[in-house]
Amino acid sequence: MTTEAAPREGAAVPVAEAAERRIKSAKRTLEVLEFFAVTHRPATVMEVARALGYPQSSTSVLLGGLTRLGYLEFDAAARSYRPTLRVLLLGAWQQEALFGDTHLLRLLEELRRRSGFAVLLGMRQQAHVQYILTLRSPRGMVPQEQRAGLLKPLCRAAVGLALLLGLPDADVARLARRANAEERDPSLRVSIPALLDELAEGRARGWVESSGRVVPGASVIAMPLPALRGHPPLAVGLGGRQEVVRRARAEMIAALRATCEALARAQK
Structure with missing residues (x-):
C-alpha cells in the first residue's frame, strides 16, 4: 500500500491550494466589511468572530491587517473596530454614475426609516439570489440567515422571485430546474407550474411575497428595482x-413603490 508523502518543509504550495487560500482570505475580508454595513456600530474581535463564525485568532489578524491598510480604525480604549471613510470611497464613483444626487443607500435608509421594516437588496447569482445589502430595523429584524453576502433560493425567496418577474417563462423554468437539481431536500423543490402561476400574479400586481418559505415565521415583500x-x-x-x-x-x-419611483426618476 502506498501513502501520499507529506510536503517537504519549504516546498511550494500547490497552485490550486494557494488560489483557494487567497479566495478564502478575500471572502472573509468582504464579509467583515458587510458585517459593519449591517450592524452600523463598532465591534470587538470577539463580536466579529462570533457573528461570522471565524476563529478569534484569525479574526484578530484580519482586523489588524485592515486597520493597517486604512479600511478600519481601532479604538484602543473600547478595544473595538469600525470602518473608515476609505470603505465609503470604494463605491462612491458607482453611486454617482448610477444615481447622481440620488444615492441608492440614502433611499434605502429612508425606506427603512419610513416603513419600520428590514430592507433587503439582492441580485441573481445563477439559481440563487444573493443579498448584497441588508438593513436591520427594530420592528423587523433581519435574522442571521439573511445577512449580506448570503445566497438564498431564487425560486422561494421573495427578492429572488422579484428578480424572476422580468424573465420569460422559458428562462424561469430553466432556472427552476437547475435550482431543483441543486436542492438536496426534495420537500423544498418547487413546482414549476405553480411557480409560473405565482409569477404571473406577481407581474399583474407588481410585487411578490415569501410568506415564511425561507425563514419560518418571517415574511418579505419584494419588487424589482x-x-x-x-x-x-x-x-x-x-x-x-x-x-x-x-x-x-x-x-x-x-x-x-415610492422608492422604485424615486430611482426611476433618477435614471432619466
Whole structure:
C-alpha cells in the first residue's frame, strides 16, 4: 500500500491550494466589511468572530491587517473596530454614475426609516439570489440567515422571485430546474407550474411575497428595482415577522413603490 508523502518543509504550495487560500482570505475580508454595513456600530474581535463564525485568532489578524491598510480604525480604549471613510470611497464613483444626487443607500435608509421594516437588496447569482445589502430595523429584524453576502433560493425567496418577474417563462423554468437539481431536500423543490402561476400574479400586481418559505415565521415583500445603467438587475424587499407583515402589507407595498419611483426618476 502506498501513502501520499507529506510536503517537504519549504516546498511550494500547490497552485490550486494557494488560489483557494487567497479566495478564502478575500471572502472573509468582504464579509467583515458587510458585517459593519449591517450592524452600523463598532465591534470587538470577539463580536466579529462570533457573528461570522471565524476563529478569534484569525479574526484578530484580519482586523489588524485592515486597520493597517486604512479600511478600519481601532479604538484602543473600547478595544473595538469600525470602518473608515476609505470603505465609503470604494463605491462612491458607482453611486454617482448610477444615481447622481440620488444615492441608492440614502433611499434605502429612508425606506427603512419610513416603513419600520428590514430592507433587503439582492441580485441573481445563477439559481440563487444573493443579498448584497441588508438593513436591520427594530420592528423587523433581519435574522442571521439573511445577512449580506448570503445566497438564498431564487425560486422561494421573495427578492429572488422579484428578480424572476422580468424573465420569460422559458428562462424561469430553466432556472427552476437547475435550482431543483441543486436542492438536496426534495420537500423544498418547487413546482414549476405553480411557480409560473405565482409569477404571473406577481407581474399583474407588481410585487411578490415569501410568506415564511425561507425563514419560518418571517415574511418579505419584494419588487424589482428599475433598470440601472451598467448594473445587473436588482430587487428590493421589506421583511419582518409574518403576522406584522400581514397587517402592514398595504403600507409596505406603497413604501416600496415610492422608492422604485424615486430611482426611476433618477435614471432619466
